[in-house]
Amino acid sequence: MSEILSTAVVKQRSGLPKRLLGHDAIIIYTLILVIIIASFTVKFFAGPLTVGFLLIQVIPILLIAMPMALVIISEEIDLSVASIAGLTSAVMGVLWRDSGWDIGFVIVASIFVGVICGAFNGFLITVVGLPSLAVTIGTLALFRGLALVVIGDQKVANFPKELNQFVLSKIGATGIPVVMIFVVVIIAIFAIILHFTPFGRGLYALGHSKEAAAFVGIRVGVAKFWLFIGTGVVSSIVGVFLTLRLASAGPDNGTGMELSVIAAVLLGGVSIFGGRGTIPGVVGGVLLIGVLTYALRLAKVPETALIIVTGSLLVISVVAPSVTAWARERMRLARLHKEVQGSSTPGPISA
Amino acid sequence: MTTALHFFRARGVPVAGALVALIIVTSIVNPRFLSPQSVKDLMLNATIVIILAVGQALVIITRNVDLSIGSILGLVAFGTGSLFNAFPGVPIPLVFVAGMIFGALLGAINGFLVTAAKVPALVITLGTMYIFRGVLTSWAGSKQYFSGDNPKEFGALSVDTFFGFPIITLVAIVVVAAVALYMQYMRAGRDLYAIGSAPDAAKLFGIRVTPRVLAAFIASGALTGLAGVLYTSRYNSVGALTGTGLELDVVAAVVVGGVAISGGTGTVVGAAIGAVLLSTITSSLTATRVDKFWQQAIVGVLILSAILIDRIVSLRNAKKLRVSEARDV
Numbered sequence: 001m002s003e004i005l006s007t008a009v010v011k012q013r014s015g016l017p018k019r020l021l022g023h024d025a026i027i028i029y030t031l032i033l034v035i036i037i038a039s040f041t042v043k044f045f046a047g048p049l050t051v052g053f054l055l056i057q058v059i060p061i062l063l064i065a066m067p068m069a070l071v072i073i074s075e076e077i078d079l080s081v082a083s084i085a086g087l088t089s090a091v092m093g094v095l096w097r098d099s100g101w102d103i104g105f106v107i108v109a110s111i112f113v114g115v116i117c118g119a120f121n122g123f124l125i126t127v128v129g130l131p132s133l134a135v136t137i138g139t140l141a142l143f144r145g146l147a148l149v150v151i152g153d154q155k156v157a158n159f160p161k162e163l164n165q166f167v168l169s170k171i172g173a174t175g176i177p178v179v180m181i182f183v184v185v186i187i188a189i190f191a192i193i194l195h196f197t198p199f200g201r202g203l204y205a206l207g208h209s210k211e212a213a214a215f216v217g218i219r220v221g222v223a224k225f226w227l228f229i230g231t232g233v234v235s236s237i238v239g240v241f242l243t244l245r246l247a248s249a250g251p252d253n254g255t256g257m258e259l260s261v262i263a264a265v266l267l268g269g270v271s272i273f274g275g276r277g278t279i280p281g282v283v284g285g286v287l288l289i290g291v292l293t294y295a296l297r298l299a300k301v302p303e304t305a306l307i308i309v310t311g312s313l314l315v316i317s318v319v320a321p322s323v324t325a326w327a328r329e330r331m332r333l334a335r336l337h338k339e340v341q342g343s344s345t346p347g348p349i350s351a
Numbered sequence: 352m353t354t355a356l357h358f359f360r361a362r363g364v365p366v367a368g369a370l371v372a373l374i375i376v377t378s379i380v381n382p383r384f385l386s387p388q389s390v391k392d393l394m395l396n397a398t399i400v401i402i403l404a405v406g407q408a409l410v411i412i413t414r415n416v417d418l419s420i421g422s423i424l425g426l427v428a429f430g431t432g433s434l435f436n437a438f439p440g441v442p443i444p445l446v447f448v449a450g451m452i453f454g455a456l457l458g459a460i461n462g463f464l465v466t467a468a469k470v471p472a473l474v475i476t477l478g479t480m481y482i483f484r485g486v487l488t489s490w491a492g493s494k495q496y497f498s499g500d501n502p503k504e505f506g507a508l509s510v511d512t513f514f515g516f517p518i519i520t521l522v523a524i525v526v527v528a529a530v531a532l533y534m535q536y537m538r539a540g541r542d543l544y545a546i547g548s549a550p551d552a553a554k555l556f557g558i559r560v561t562p563r564v565l566a567a568f569i570a571s572g573a574l575t576g577l578a579g580v581l582y583t584s585r586y587n588s589v590g591a592l593t594g595t596g597l598e599l600d601v602v603a604a605v606v607v608g609g610v611a612i613s614g615g616t617g618t619v620v621g622a623a624i625g626a627v628l629l630s631t632i633t634s635s636l637t638a639t640r641v642d643k644f645w646q647q648a649i650v651g652v653l654i655l656s657a658i659l660i661d662r663i664v665s666l667r668n669a670k671k672l673r674v675s676e677a678r679d680v
Contacts, residue, residue: 273471
């Protein structure tokens with residue numbers, strides 16, 4: 001009787017607390033804690049302007065982080081995202097200046113840039129079989145280079161004013177940007193794909209073992225190809241967003257963003273080894289970096305110290321699990337050692 | 352010997368061939384491309400990337416990567432400027448030693464985090480890239496040191512030549528030769544290849560993986576430190592932004608030079624040639640009056656062709672191995 005009871009307790013413990021003590025939960029607690037502390041200690045943080053400024057700042061990273069999470073969960077990486085955004089911005093600028101098309105058509109055509117870039121990455125990685133890290137370092141340079149070829153060092157700035165105002169407009173008095181509705185829809189789409197479809201579950205399998213995934217019937221190549229199309233399209237959407245927000249199309253829009261995105265995704269609990277990570281965790285990771293940066297900036301912490309915070313968060317978030325795992329393993333081995341020594345019969349276990 | 356020859360034929364020659372072809376074509380279009388002054392500029396431009404590429408190659412061969420080198424170079428370069436500012440009479444050899452030790456310490460932080468935490472180097476060095484850059488920007492603020500503030504003899508290192516070679520380029524050549532010999536003939540060097548091809552097998556074979564990987568990071572840090580000191584000698588000013596974005600250029604040079612990003616293959620000579628190729632392209636586009644906007648796109652195409660060639664060669668080698676093994680049985 002007592003035995004049954006204890007196993008029941010153990011089972012319960014491994015269910016709910018696991019979710020409440022997991023990596024993404026810890027990130028979300030930290031995020032809430034930072035928001036509470038900042039509201040009390042930083043002047044002007046708890047105001048309506050905060051939400052708007054903060055969200056407008058994090059939207060590009062938040063958007064790209066979604067497909068990037070899926071890519072990293074399936075044990076690949078895409079470093080070319082910021083260059084795709086830049087190329088999109090350049091193409092959009094030139095089309096708007098020279099083609100005389102309607103702005104809606106220009107935007108659709110610009111987003112098509114992401115489809116092509118993503119397909120190019122996907123082709124080299126899945127069909128030719130090249131490592132994604134190397135391929136996307138190459139396309140990082142190639143796409144940014146093409147952006148320069150397309151638009152040179154010029155800027156196009158005469159986009160319709162209404163669109164620029166629309167991107168910056170807020171929902172009533174909440175301070176939340178209207179664009180945020182689209183962002184939430186995109187986050188929801190990726191959350192559903194990853195957590196509630198066979199395709200998404202397959203990505204975890206893919207991240208754990210490609211061979212095993214292939215054996216259980218996942219079409220590895222096809223799945224990965226779609227993921228790179230995903231990062232391409234979302235990067236292009238971000239390129240359009242950046243162009244409209246800055247009211248300027250240039251070849252250098254979004255430069256260097258790829259590393260910020262990856263830092264946020266990893267901070268959000270996605271394992272670089274693949275096979276682990278959740279969308280809520282990633283959203284938490286992006287917002288944590290965003291809120292912390294914004295609060296410190298308001299508190300007049302010099303801009304320079306901010307990147308130290310980003311870097312340290314990233315290192316701590318990956319080192320901490322390893323350290324606790326190591327400590328736990330040591331304790332387990334010590335206990336095992338004691339048990340083996342305690343029993344008189346020499347067991348087969350040797351620590 | 353034949354296998355060594357085969358190895359060289361497979362990895363090094365295409366890159367060197369591309370470099371030679373590039374130089375020949377450019378000099379036909381614009382004969383002034385090979386004028387003594389222009390050649391000297393070519394060598395000076397390549398010097399710093401060569402040294403960085405050698406360090407990075409050591410790390411990539413062990414199946415790791417170091418993205419923090421741009422920040423390390425910035426820290427050491429600014430440190431060199433401050434050192435001359437604080438002690439105007441400091442002996443120049445001492446400055447080099449100090450810079451390399453500083454770089455080695457920063458590399459040791461990377462190496463320690465990577466080996467102790469068993470987290471991929473990509474993540475750790477992405478983090479330390481931010482941290483080192485943050486430390487540098489807090490330290491430097493808006494301050495810059497200009498080449499005029501340094502002793503004349505120090506600046507002269509990148510102006511004076513010895514048999515037509517700028518002195519700092521000779522330093523780079525010595526570094527390439529020394530590291531290449533070490534990697535080819537010393538036990539520790541061969542161990543790095545073994546670790547990069549199969550870390551678990553290397554461990555089972557009795558190679559002490561942790562100290563070797565740590566050493567690779569320290570060596571890369573020290574070489575980056577050397578490059579940082581030379582940077583201060585070569586360029587007009589050093590400040591908070593020095594070296595930003597250099598990491599991907601260097602990784603690109605190493606990959607173009609035939610060092611596989613998945614570790615275990617490639618040579619530091621190849622990496623150095625890759626660095627020369629990438630820095631020569633810039634000058635050669637200017638010399639042939641190709642639109643300068645094409646430069647980065649061409650670099651991208653080069654990187655992609657390098658990994659494609661790599662893939663084809665390794666597929667062919669694998670096939671050859673299978674055939675020869677089948678014959679032996």
